[in-house]
Amino acid sequence: MGKRNSLQQKYEDSRRRLLMDRSVPGRMGVSLPPNDVPEGPLPPSDMLRDEIDFPEVTEGEIVRYFSQLSQLNFSIDHNFYPLGSCTMKYNPKVNDEVAAMRGFTEIHPLQPESTVQGALKLMWELQEYLAAITGMPGVSLAPMAGADGELAGMLMARAYHLDRGDTQRTKVLIPDSAHGTNPATATMSGFEVVTLPSDARGDTDLDALRESAGDDLAGLMITLPSTLGLFDSNIEQVVKIVRDAGGIVYGDGANLNALLGRVRMGDLGFDVMHSNLHKTFTQPHGGGGPGSGPVLVGPRLLPYLPTPWVTRQVDGGPNSAPDGKKKETFGFTTPEKSIGRMAAFHGNFGALVRAHAYISSLGKDGIAAISNDAVLNANYLQSQLKNDFDLPYDRVCMHEVVLSAATLKRQHGVSALDVAKRLIDYGIHPPTMYFPLIVEEALMVEPTETESKETLDYFIEVMKTIAREAREEPSLLHDAPHDSPNTRLDEARAARQPDLRWRRRA
Ligand SMILES: Cc1ncc(COP(=O)(O)O)c(C=O)c1O
Incomplete structure (x- = not known):
């Protein structure tokens, strides 16, 4: 992925600014009509707080903020999401x-x-x-x-x-x-x-x-x-x-x-x-x-x-x-x-x-077509990728295929995690990793029945490219993803010490 110049970086940083950090004193998102009802007494003063910060932004800024926030999430409505065992398929x-x-x-x-x-x-x-x-x-x-x-x-x-x-x-x-x-x-x-x-x-x-x-x-x-x-x-x-x-x-x-x-x-x-x-x-x-x-x-x-x-x-x-x-x-x-x-x-x-x-809406035939397509799609991926990754059980699979990055790891120091993170650079959600536990460096891919042949072919091309990158330029995978809102998170810390509240900078 290409490097950003300073202006592009400025734009990227601005997209990630929290709502409170976009606040400018005196800006308003609404114009309230003049008060036309009698003012009532306020609650007792010990119940009033004046340290609460509200963001002062225009309506346009708040719309952009939430729209940009929604784009930071990966979803099945955005792109291919082959998360094994979880069946992230398109829902009509x-x-x-x-x-x-x-x-x-x-x-x-x-x-x-x-x-x-x-x-x-x-x-x-x-x-x-x-x-x-x-x-x-x-x-x-x-x-x-x-x-x-x-x-x-x-x-x-x-x-x-x-x-x-x-x-x-x-x-x-x-x-x-x-x-x-x-x-x-x-x-x-x-x-x-x-x-x-x-x-x-x-x-x-x-x-x-x-x-x-x-x-x-x-x-x-x-x-x-x-x-x-x-x-x-x-x-x-x-x-x-x-x-x-x-x-x-x-x-x-x-x-x-x-x-x-x-x-x-x-x-x-x-x-x-x-x-x-x-x-x-x-x-x-x-x-x-x-x-x-x-x-x-x-x-x-x-x-x-x-x-x-x-x-x-x-x-x-x-x-x-x-x-x-x-x-x-x-x-x-x-x-x-x-x-x-x-x-x-x-x-x-x-x-x-x-x-x-x-x-x-599907009826009996439509219901049977689901398993037909789910199994066909997974076997198509398996047949196309089994020479680029390890295939621990080389037999007809069902709705998902479990590949392994064990050889890539042994020979090139590239793990299942590195492969998964690199997929993000190509707009694909990582598959399930390190599960099932009995497969070393497991990559569990579930294409589901709702994906087109074009999407599956793109995924195959990407996975083959990643396997080649792993052999020729492994550092590209170790640092991936390169172009996403977040890179590699400390997931244990994020789960145990979530920082969910905005605090005013000292
Ligand atoms: C095979 C299997 N069993 C059980 C579950 C558990 O389902 P839930 O997450 O709804 O509790 C899952 C979830 O993905 C699954 O794949």
Whole structure:
């Protein structure tokens, strides 16, 4: 990237000035009309403060300030964002428009059910869509995120074993290719976690699984596809071994965009799973929210489902088929042995509206096209980049590909972090790095189904260029990014000692 002359640097510095630093005494952003009401008494003087600084700027300056601030953020609406495991895909704006309709935003969770029948119908239909997509008959939309769905699932597994008097079932097996939330959730639910190794192909090691599947087995949590971006080819045996040993099989289905319309966890014999609506089914997310992680169960766990669960009554009795003339009534129900609530109300309703809009606008064929395109895009990247980076598991991947910079590091001192930072100079968000933990110098790339071939080709060209730069001019990567608002931050310090308040310079 070229060097800036002093004038360009001045412009760059001015763009980064804080609002308070732009303040000039006496400037105004508004003209207030003369006071036409009687002045009232001020609060007591000990409640008044005169040390508060307000920025004194014009309206134009404040508009520029916030517009410039918004441009310092990288977002999926700006550019390619191949963040593995996070599915930063383009979300159609029409879904936001639907979620913003007054009929949805101006209702209250404490309103009588009779006054929110439309919202309840939407939730019931979404439950039905998700049940059809996953093959799991019971769905609770209550969990607020993927990890919350996992927690609900593992609390149900615990309630199931305790109900049967199986108090010795305390062990949960988790492959080393699982998402990090899986062991955290199992531990929070009171289980002891035992890590299972992956075999040479990246699948669950069946011998290790058999050895650990005893009377103390509460269950297994498996991420499918795994964080290696692979579909476990042993999955049918894995499910059988765990079920034969009396354990519950949990499927982390956060990355359903790899499986939609092709594989249903219910058909594979899973007892419980969750789906991240904010990844697979459209929901702008990032920075911690907002999310939605419905939990889905098979027959064994149905009575334990979190409350509330939306059910439908059709005039003429519970088995009466709706025919367009019979009245349908929707309401909240608590399953017989429910583990209780996951949150105060009924889940993240705006995310549910978006997911409903997305699924119903795509239909069955559109849903299957998602997994087609997500898997095709990832395999295209893998085939084009496997000679420039290491590919730890050289087999067909699912929706994401895990590359490695291990050889670049050994031979040229260039790490996965350097590669990721250099991508910023080319306008691309870094992929997930150093995860999964079992891959050295990992670069986990998820192109998603929404990117065009032109974007993927640009990314391939950039990655090849970076691999060449690493070999020929590694210092270029060590100092990257060169042209971004920030360079390399001390992330630990930024998180532990955030400086969020403007202070007047002495
Ligand atoms: C495979 C997998 N499981 C679980 C989660 C956790 O989801 P959340 O961040 O919504 O809690 C994620 C998040 O990216 C994930 O990729």
